[in-house]
Amino acid sequence: xxxxxxxxxxxxxxxxxxxxxxxxxxxxxxxxxxxxxxxxxxxxxxxxxxxxxxxxxxxxxxxxxxxxxxxxxxxxxxxxxxxxxxxxxxxxxxxxxxxxxxxxxxxxxxxxxxxxxxxxxxxxxxxxxxxxxxxxxxxxxxxxxxxxxxxxxxxxxxxxxxxxxxxxxxxxxxxxxxxxxxxxxxxxxxxxxxxxxxxxxxxxxxxxxxxxxxxxxxxxxxxxxxxxxxxxxxxxxxxxxxxxxxxxxxxxxxxxxxxxxxxxxxxxxxxxxxxxxxxxxxxxxxxxxxxxxxxxxxxxxxxxx
Amino acid sequence: xxxxxxxxxxxxxxxxxxxxxxxxxxxxxxxxxxxxxxxxxxxxxxxxxxxxxxxxxxxxxxxxxxxxxxxxxxxxxxxxxxxxxxxxxxxxxxxxxxxxxxxxxxxxxxxxxxxxxxxxxxxxxxxxxxxxxxxxxxxxxxxxxxxxxxxxxxxxxxxxxxxxxxxxxxxxxxxxxxxxxxxxxxxxxxxxxxxxxxxxxxxxxxxxxxxxxxxxxxxxxxxxxxxxxxxxxxxxxxxxxxxxxxxxxxxxxxxxxxxxxxxxxxxxxxxxxxxxxxxxxxxx
Numbered sequence: 001x002x003x004x005x006x007x008x009x010x011x012x013x014x015x016x017x018x019x020x021x022x023x024x025x026x027x028x029x030x031x032x033x034x035x036x037x038x039x040x041x042x043x044x045x046x047x048x049x050x051x052x053x054x055x056x057x058x059x060x061x062x063x064x065x066x067x068x069x070x071x072x073x074x075x076x077x078x079x080x081x082x083x084x085x086x087x088x089x090x091x092x093x094x095x096x097x098x099x100x101x102x103x104x105x106x107x108x109x110x111x112x113x114x115x116x117x118x119x120x121x122x123x124x125x126x127x128x129x130x131x132x133x134x135x136x137x138x139x140x141x142x143x144x145x146x147x148x149x150x151x152x153x154x155x156x157x158x159x160x161x162x163x164x165x166x167x168x169x170x171x172x173x174x175x176x177x178x179x180x181x182x183x184x185x186x187x188x189x190x191x192x193x194x195x196x197x198x199x200x201x202x203x204x205x206x207x208x209x210x211x212x213x214x215x216x217x218x219x220x221x222x223x224x225x226x227x228x229x230x231x232x233x234x235x236x237x238x239x240x241x242x243x244x245x246x247x248x249x250x251x252x253x254x255x256x257x258x259x260x261x262x263x264x265x266x267x268x269x270x271x272x273x274x275x276x277x278x279x280x281x282x283x284x285x286x287x288x289x290x291x292x293x294x295x296x297x298x299x300x301x302x303x304x305x
Numbered sequence: 306x307x308x309x310x311x312x313x314x315x316x317x318x319x320x321x322x323x324x325x326x327x328x329x330x331x332x333x334x335x336x337x338x339x340x341x342x343x344x345x346x347x348x349x350x351x352x353x354x355x356x357x358x359x360x361x362x363x364x365x366x367x368x369x370x371x372x373x374x375x376x377x378x379x380x381x382x383x384x385x386x387x388x389x390x391x392x393x394x395x396x397x398x399x400x401x402x403x404x405x406x407x408x409x410x411x412x413x414x415x416x417x418x419x420x421x422x423x424x425x426x427x428x429x430x431x432x433x434x435x436x437x438x439x440x441x442x443x444x445x446x447x448x449x450x451x452x453x454x455x456x457x458x459x460x461x462x463x464x465x466x467x468x469x470x471x472x473x474x475x476x477x478x479x480x481x482x483x484x485x486x487x488x489x490x491x492x493x494x495x496x497x498x499x500x501x502x503x504x505x506x507x508x509x510x511x512x513x514x515x516x517x518x519x520x521x522x523x524x525x526x527x528x529x530x531x532x533x534x535x536x537x538x539x540x541x542x543x544x545x546x547x548x549x550x551x552x553x554x555x556x557x558x559x560x561x562x563x564x565x566x567x568x569x570x571x572x573x574x575x576x577x578x579x580x581x582x583x584x585x586x587x588x589x
Contacts, residue, residue: 031364032380057394057442058364058380058441078439078440078442079439083339084339084340088435096436097435099431105440107442108442109398109401109445112394127445128448129447129476130444131480132476134474154489183365183380183393186394189394236382243378300383301383304560
């Protein structure tokens with residue numbers, strides 16, 4: 001990782017997404033239904049990116065959409081799906097079953113230790129588990145080793161330095177200092193392990209404001225910043241907005257067939273052509289509704305039911 | 306202590322209570338994402354027999370929160386409400402890796418006699434019949450966590466408790482490559498397996514029947530279990546839930562997210578408290 005020291009890193013979404021090349025190893029931030037970098041995901045699809053190798057922990061529509069659009073060829077996540085909410089990820093599932101993607105299913109701690117090895121400047125770190133499971137067979141790059149001190153069997157997992165990390169955050173200043181709210185999931189680790197870090201934010205703010213809120217990702221690690229309000233939609237970005245269950249339901253239904261995926265992409269990604277266009281299709285009224293989770297527990301519950 | 310006006314309760318509610326009773330007071334307990342029954346079980350235990358339990362939510366890593374309702378996704382601020390603290394991803398997984406996590410709830414589309422679980426794929430992994438979501442953190446954590454409480458809500462299908470998992474995602478007591486001890490895993494392995502039909506414990510690394518639900522026979526359970534299932538003698542009836550526990554399940558989960566783990570036939574199963582009876586909230 002080089003130090004990123006330009007005084008102004010604000011870029012257009014188009015330019016920022018162009019920092020991702022075909023075939024790159026891409027760390028996707030957030031998790032499950034929360035704070036996934038969806039504006040970047042949609043822009044990568046618009047730009048026709050191919051053969052991405054996705055790495056991360058537990059994910060949902062971000063990975064499912066990239067796989068459905070044919071942008072990813074290797075998936076190295078610990079989980080892809082919609083929990084008890086909507087069940088299996090339809091596009092990921094079909095691509096895995098038909099062999100259109102290479103499955104490198106991993107485990108949260110393994111991924112964490114691989115990122116840490118990159119951060120520590122070490123070639124590998126040892127982990128427990130894996131031996132005796134099927135996960136070992138999906139990863140010829142792992143090596144079973146014996147602890148030199150105790151003789152205990154361990155698994156050496158190689159350092160993982162993604163080419164690019166994609167992260168959606170609450171706010172950043174123009175220099176690239178980023179404020180994030182918990183759960184951070186792997187976003188800090190992605191930032192320090194990756195060669196490039198592209199961050200979309202709800203709002204570009206002053207340095208003083210970001211400093212007061214708390215810098216979580218420091219400017220020198222951040223390559224580019226893009227202002228993308230509602231950029232995590234349909235996943236949540238608290239405290240701004242809850243996740244859009246209705247939209248996820250629409251995706252899960254559409255993603256059951258290739259025609260359905262094409263229809264979804266046409267309506268929400270290629271058709272509108274830009275994020276501004278996407279937000280218009282989703283509708284101002286709906287976006288506003290998702291911000292009202294904090295009015296009361298009752299209101300919150302209604303939004304999520 | 307009444308569960309509303311009703312004197313009866315549902316199977317889905319009872320399963321959550323049975324899972325709650327696998328928790329001991331003072332333990333640090335965690336569940337994975339997509340596990341509404343486990344979330345509810347942990348909150349029930351914390352508010353009844355295990356007040357000193359350290360409750361860590363799956364995927365937000367919120368510590369001892371007090372949610373107004375269980376949301377349909379585990380990664381939502383709704384489940385973090387009034388949390389004492391929110392751990393970092395690293396803090397939770399490091400805790401588990403060094404043996405500091407006492408108990409974890411794990412499920413699987415397939416579970417074998419040794420408590421190995423499969424959440425990765427049905428059929429061969431290079432051409433799966435069904436690609437499942439994946440194991441999240443279970444593969445590493447099952448090697449080091451103190452005790453595992455397993456559960457499955459599709460036992461009756463005959464496809465859930467199997468002789469052999471098509472793929473092992475999370476470790477039980479014995480894998481094709483050796484036992485837990487031989488592989489050097491410090492974690493304690495599966496301790497309980499709760500299904501919609503029965504409660505099992507593990508003896509010498511194999512599941513053993515401990516209790517069956519009152520509308521189920523031992524024969525019913527064995528018919529849909531893909532491995533030889535020994536039974537404890539005598540086979541004690543499953544202790545009834547306390548009305549306070551059932552009331553907690555209902556209060557915590559007004560959206561009924563737990564119900565999504567069960568088939569319609571199971572959701573139709575109702576049970577009644579006898580006159581003046583009712584269990585006493587405690588661990589098994």
